[in-house]
Structures are given as C-alpha cells and as structure tokens.
Amino acid sequence: MNVLFEEDGAFKAGTVLADNTTSLQVELASGKRSKVKAAHVLLRFEAPAPAELLDDAERDAADIDIDFLWEMCPDAEFGFEAFAAEYAGHKPSAVEAAALLLRLHSAPMYFHRKGKGRFRKAPPEILQAALAGQEKKRQQALAIERMAGELKAGTLPGEFVPLLAELLYKPDRNKLETKALEAACADTGLSPARLLQACGALADTHEYHLGRFLFEYFPATQGGTGFPPCADPAESGDLAVAEVRAFSIDDAHTTEIDDAFSLVALPDGGMRIGIHIAAPGLGIAPDSDLGRIARSRLSTVYMPGRKITMLPDAVVERFTLGAGKTVPAVSLYLDVAADLAVRGHETKLERVPVVANLRHHDVEPLFNDATLAAGLADFPFATELKRLWELATVLEAGRGQSQNGPQRKDYNFVVDWNATGEDGPGIVAIEERPRGSPLDTLVAEFMIVANSTWGAMLRDAKVAALYRAQTVGKVRMTTAAAPHEGLGVECYAWASSPLRRYVDLVNQWQLIAHLRGATPPYTAKSAELLAALRDFELTYAAYADFQRGMENYWCLRWLRQQQASAVAARVLRESLVRLELLPLVLKVPSLPALDRGARVALAIERIDLLDAECRARFVDVLPAEAADETLGDAVEDDAPE
Numbered sequence: 001m002n003v004l005f006e007e008d009g010a011f012k013a014g015t016v017l018a019d020n021t022t023s024l025q026v027e028l029a030s031g032k033r034s035k036v037k038a039a040h041v042l043l044r045f046e047a048p049a050p051a052e053l054l055d056d057a058e059r060d061a062a063d064i065d066i067d068f069l070w071e072m073c074p075d076a077e078f079g080f081e082a083f084a085a086e087y088a089g090h091k092p093s094a095v096e097a098a099a100l101l102l103r104l105h106s107a108p109m110y111f112h113r114k115g116k117g118r119f120r121k122a123p124p125e126i127l128q129a130a131l132a133g134q135e136k137k138r139q140q141a142l143a144i145e146r147m148a149g150e151l152k153a154g155t156l157p158g159e160f161v162p163l164l165a166e167l168l169y170k171p172d173r174n175k176l177e178t179k180a181l182e183a184a185c186a187d188t189g190l191s192p193a194r195l196l197q198a199c200g201a202l203a204d205t206h207e208y209h210l211g212r213f214l215f216e217y218f219p220a221t222q223g224g225t226g227f228p229p230c231a232d233p234a235e236s237g238d239l240a241v242a243e244v245r246a247f248s249i250d251d252a253h254t255t256e257i258d259d260a261f262s263l264v265a266l267p268d269g270g271m272r273i274g275i276h277i278a279a280p281g282l283g284i285a286p287d288s289d290l291g292r293i294a295r296s297r298l299s300t301v302y303m304p305g306r307k308i309t310m311l312p313d314a315v316v317e318r319f320t321l322g323a324g325k326t327v328p329a330v331s332l333y334l335d336v337a338a339d340l341a342v343r344g345h346e347t348k349l350e351r352v353p354v355v356a357n358l359r360h361h362d363v364e365p366l367f368n369d370a371t372l373a374a375g376l377a378d379f380p381f382a383t384e385l386k387r388l389w390e391l392a393t394v395l396e397a398g399r400g401q402s403q404n405g406p407q408r409k410d411y412n413f414v415v416d417w418n419a420t421g422e423d424g425p426g427i428v429a430i431e432e433r434p435r436g437s438p439l440d441t442l443v444a445e446f447m448i449v450a451n452s453t454w455g456a457m458l459r460d461a462k463v464a465a466l467y468r469a470q471t472v473g474k475v476r477m478t479t480a481a482a483p484h485e486g487l488g489v490e491c492y493a494w495a496s497s498p499l500r501r502y503v504d505l506v507n508q509w510q511l512i513a514h515l516r517g518a519t520p521p522y523t524a525k526s527a528e529l530l531a532a533l534r535d536f537e538l539t540y541a542a543y544a545d546f547q548r549g550m551e552n553y554w555c556l557r558w559l560r561q562q563q564a565s566a567v568a569a570r571v572l573r574e575s576l577v578r579l580e581l582l583p584l585v586l587k588v589p590s591l592p593a594l595d596r597g598a599r600v601a602l603a604i605e606r607i608d609l610l611d612a613e614c615r616a617r618f619v620d621v622l623p624a625e626a627a628d629e630t631l632g633d634a635v636e637d638d639a640p641e
Contacts, residue, residue: 003045004054005026006040006116007036011054012028013054014034014036014050015050023035028050029050042080042116042117064100069087070111070121084101110122143180144183147159147160148180151188154199156199164201166215168193168212205423205424206425209550210550217542225308227312231289239349239351240351241351241352242262242276244264245355246260246261246262246354246355249443250359250360252360256320256497256499257321258497259278259321259446260276261274261384262384268337271387273446274333275450276331277450277496278498279329279512280311281498281511282328290312293310293312295532297310300501302543303546305415305417305428309500310501310502323355323356324354328350329349332454334449336391347511360439364439367439368439372386372389391445392444395446409432410433410434413430414431421557423560428558430581452491454511456491459481464520465493465507468492468494470483470486471483473485477536477537479530501540503532509521566602566603567580575588575591601622602618602619
C-alpha cells in the first residue's frame, strides 16, 4: 500500500510499512522513513510506485485548463477525490486524482482551501478582482523589466523625467520607477546617481549637489527658490533724515547691505559715530506675507557663485543701504571723547543718507596694516576709516581680545558662469583673504557693539529677544540674556543683519516696538518665538553645512581646472591634512605618523565630482616653513561677515 500525504506544506508519497489507527510508518523513495498522521493522508493507492506518482501527476496537472475546472466544479465545498471522478467521468486513477489535487492546490485565486484535500471555488467577483490584480502585477513586472533594460542600455525612460529629483534624493520604493532603477543598479553595479548620469539625466555635477539641497529645503511644491506673490512692504512712517554721510564696507558681490557707518567730528576733539542698520522691520510685519516668507526661509543661503535670498530682490533693493539712497535705518550713535573713551550712546529710528558703498577689493590695497604704519594716502573716507579703526582697536582691547592672536584665512570663491569648463558651466577662481585686516576689525567691532548694546537694552527693558550665548565653549541660541565668552560681552543679540537673517529681523521688530513705546510682537514665553529659535538654529546649521559642502566641491573643480597632480598640505591630525592653497581637508590613509603642522607633498590620484571626493597619496615630507597659524580647530565666529 502507498499513500499521498501532505507534510510541511509539501505533497509527498511513500510506501506504508505499518498502519496504525491514528498514524502510519511510511518509507519515502529516498529511503527516509517518516511517521505520518492518518489525518494527513490524502490518497491511498497501489500503483504506480510512489516515486513515479508525483512526477506523473505534475505532468498531467499542467495540461488541466484551470478556467474550465472552475466552471465545472460545484459551488459548494468539495473533496478532490469526488471531484476527480466527476471530472474524469470514471473512477480516477491515483495519477488522475493526484493531478487534479495538484492543479487545485496551485490555483488559490480560483479555489480556496477548506481543509485537507477540500476546496471551494472562489466567487466570480472575487476571482475577477484577483485576476485583475494578477494582470496588473504582470504588467508592472514587464514595465520594470523594460525600464531597467533602457537604463542599462544608457537610455533614460520617459517615466523618469518628472521624477528625477525624487529618484536621486528620496526614492519611493513603492514606485515602479524606483524598482526599475534598483534592478538596473544591481545589474550594473552602479549607484543610482552614477547610472542616471550615464543616461544623461544629470546636467552636471554642480546641479546634482545643488539639487539635493533644493529638494529638501526649497521643494518645487513650494515654488522652489522663487517667491510667491505678496504685498509690498508698508511705508516706514514719518522718519527724520539724519544729518550724516553714511558709507558701507562690503565685499564686491554683497547686495544685502545691512550696515553702514558715519562719523561727525565734535568741537571738543571727540566724535559722534553712527552705526546704521537697514530697517526692513519698519515695513514688514511679522504676520504679513513678507514676514511669513522670511519665517519660512530663516536666512539667506550662500554658496560659491550663487545665493538664495531670504527676502525678494525688490524688497532687498528697497531696504538695502545702497549708495545715493536715503533709507530707513535703526541707528546706534556713540559719543566718543578725544581719548577714544565712549561717553554714551543713543538709538534712533530715522532715514539715513548713504553716500558710498566701499568695497573690500578697492579699499584694502589703500587701507591695511602697512599703509596705516606708513601713513595713509589721500582717498575718499580715509580720515573716517582711520578714526573708526582707532576706536575699533580700543573696543577690541576692551573686550579682552588680543590683536596678536592666530590669524585665520578666508577664501573668496568667484565663479564665472559665462565660461564653461570640462566639468560644466562655471570657471572658479579661489582667492585667499587673511582675516583680521583693519577693515575686518573695524566692521566686526562696531557690529559687536551694536548687537551687545541693543541686546542689553532689550534685556534691561524686559523685552523678549533671541540671544547668542557662549559658555564653556558652546555657542547656542537662547531667549535668556547670557554672556558670550568668545566675544567677551555680557549679552549679545543678533540684530545687525535683518535683510539676511530672520533672528536679526525678529530682534529688530522687538527693538522698534521698544523704541516706539509699543507692545512688542513676541513675549519671552511666546510659542512663535521659541519655535523661531528652534527652527533657525537647525536651518542655519544646515545652510552652513551646505555652504561648506559646495566650497569643497568648487575646490575639487579648481584642482581639475588646474590639472593638479601634486599639492602641498599640512597635517591636522592622524590621516587628516589641509591643502595649503585651498580650504580643503582630505583624509590620506597612506600618511605616516607626523607632527601637527608638518608639511607634506601629496599626489592627487582621483577626483570624483559626483561623490565630491578626492583621493590623494602621501609622497614626501616637505621642509618646514613659517608656522601656520590657521591650523587651529574651527570656532564659531559671531562677528558679521
């Protein structure tokens, strides 16, 4: 006697060695013996041999038309043996019965199992839905196969075009396009970005890196980097015109001119110095369209060759301290004695005539440490700059800051978008600019004075504000006034850059309300104020990371432009080095154990712009030169740019 039974979800056949009431001892064709419950036995038969039964049944099952089978089976629950007799028109052989069982079992959409060897046909509506679903899956599988094939052939499927950003930066694994891309990547061994690049989907590597940032922070669903329609700023009110000749000091490409200075000589040999800050807070209300735009963006985003402004260009143009304009401003006046002692200060809301926008590249050749020591030449605002710098050095010393500390370097990235190089649009020039020049000192010190003075004013008046604090080396935002140890001031509230930082705009709103005797927009426990603080910190840090990342990218572009194969660097620690000509830090696994600051020669082996990586190999130790004072760990500088 032989039996067909089900075990562990599979059908098996064997010869009965012992038949008890509730169980059987069965020997399989492999020689393995198994104890089988009597309830699991589906069919008892004499012939064929167990080894042949399932082979023959599987062959015959493949020839059974499943649709015909479904049509002829009863609506009620049935056993496969009884139905096999009806289907065959005679008592079925073991092979015929087993074939029918296998066919029923293989079509769960058509036949629902109701027990061992028992089934019930699926209702028509359920069957049709299941078949439709099956067909849909089949068509989807074909689509995935087709799109994956196109990708592997170097062709971008049409379906990919509207989804490129999503596929590159945040793929939805439920979409067919993502599944096709993953399949093609698995077959080719390429990353999604590199495969799409091979298919011509990436205009250039710069747009790829910029696109990742825009996808997260400026999604197309919100208008991208453009601005939605909004009402014009309100009028600033009836403001007196200051009797000063203000001038600004900025880089060549600065358009958001937040600050300017003025100097009026006094009869007693002293002077009245004006620190004038652009006042968009006079025309933009927190709950206005423009206020909400500023709240959503939180800061201007800077990157080499481009920027994304916090406010629309037309609004910036209205409030920027541009030459030839008389512009609303919040002015801090310092009354300074002849011995450069600050005797008092006064804050005013007024309109300020701006007579000049001085640019670093024009003024620094004339106004620097060397020309100050030798005697300044005659050039516009030379006298004012010298007097302001003299006071700035006194203020710096008063904060406990040394003028002889380590000098850090800035780098100006200038991208010529009218030129195209091997790696796409844009040719970059990178210029080193040491920090701590007389112009830097002048601007930084007066911004520190403004921000610390107004911070203290709001603190003393118990008006809520957003402060920058530093204790135990950590810089943080807070709604409570606290010392900023790095700057050496008892409190510090960003208020000097309201055109490009939302925190400064918030503090300006609070300051304007205080000066006018009005109720400030925010209280210290305001949910809106606390949310703005939290969001600004996170967003500002993300923007800064992006800026650093894009600077690294353009450093790599510069190396490729120069066809650099060898560079000099200085050791930071372990395998980290910083290039001497560029603000680029590299990890060099082959670097031997060397002292911090050691000069080394490196060979550039590979630059990958898509991954923004550079692989370099240690070549030799270079002779030591003058100590590099720029190797110190980066510290946050709250002085304005």
